[in-house]
Amino acid sequence: MDQIKYIAPELSLLCFALIIIMVDLFISNKKALAILAVAGALVSAFFVLMLWNGQAAEAFYRTIAIDQFGLFFKLLILAATALVILASNGYVAKFERFQGEFYALLMLSAVGLMLLVSAINLITIFVALELSSISLYVLVSFLKDKKSSEAGLKYLILGSVASAILLYGMALVFGMTGNTCLTCIADYIKGMPGTSLLQTPALLVGLILIITGFGFKIASVPFQMWVPDVYEGAPTPITAYLSVASKAAGFAVISRILLTAFGVPEWLHNDWAMIIAVLAAVTMTVGNITALLQTNIKRMLGYSSIAQAGYLMVGLAAMGMGSQVDGNVRSGLLFFLLSYTLTNLGAFIAIIAISNKINSDQIDDFTGMGKRAPLLAVALTICMVSLTGLPPTAGLIAKIYIFSGAVDQGLLWLVIIAVINSCISAFYYFKVVKVMWMGEPASADKVTSSWPEWLAIALCCISVVVIGVLPGAFIALTQSASALFGI
16 A cells, blocks of 8 residues: 555546546536646646655556656646646637536546556556547547547547557567566566577567557657648647647657667667667658648648657667767757647647637638737747747757767767758748738737636746756756666
């Protein structure tokens, strides 16, 4: 029973989700549900902080780990959940009768993602992944119109295929090693003869299938086909949540699997690192070039999300290359995820505030928004600048940080491709900025926002600028969280 404290963040969030469902039955003022949901995220974050300075531990028969790596991602997921709940304040009017279910499912998905980032056993990883995914399948189709239902069905079918592929990969690894715990798999692999994955084909296939399964989760090419349709059809707050929380958890778990179970010997991590590096180059290029052609801002950010996954994979490949990696290389991925989460959430929340009023997601309909909603236009501009990777924002520091680590590990060719892709991305990010500030508005009506939306936008944009100007404390935080991965 004394191990219950290790899952107190997840249990408290689960309790608040159940309370919301019960309270929803008896109250008429549904705004109280959003307050309860934010309170649940804050209470859960409090329990995470209580564990932060404690000693790293493994609990529940070595199925979950309590370490700063997992706790960092739990805080990131809770922050994203709370910001999405705040941003949903006006949007939930589209499904007035089901607000309780909306908030409860969002929190249940967060519980699954929090378990996922601390899981150290293949079975626990799969169960946590499905707990999160089932909630998201429902949330994507929550609008119940043609686009939303189609997006939900596509997400369910492709997600199920990805889960089956992942499970088959896990089964092959279990068949080869006889273990499901990550450190046990690592111990077995250390004792295996051979100097290449090609000499152990079953292990190679298992590893490729695991990367494929999580490739769907992080929207890496060639497993990204679900992204544009699902992002466009889902309620915009859920699109924002998918683009950051789900992606962050996906990168956390794939990093833990690759660096813990397949981190040694050297030939093994060099092999998977090169696979990730090639996928990163293709993912960045496909995401950015396709984003250039989009006229719908949600689809554009969907393809942008694919490109950003490519940049993140640069950091993951750098962590796997070479026999020695320093703290900067290890923490580059975490710092980029922190920056990307705040930036992309800020962009999506501004889009929610605007598109909910003008009832359109077309980029052309954002024309002249600098005159109709100047503060929202400023916020969206800051986020677009950060996504491009320009000063004085967190996006610039994140790209410098992750690219310099990759150069140190001999991935100069990959960094050159990434820089070219960053230049390409400027065209479609600044297309939005251009229409907002240089076009004539179709209407003189002002676009207003509620205070919860403003609070969420302000938190994101201020954080993006503060991290860009004073990154030291945040770099130290990510270095501390990634310290356990010393290949």
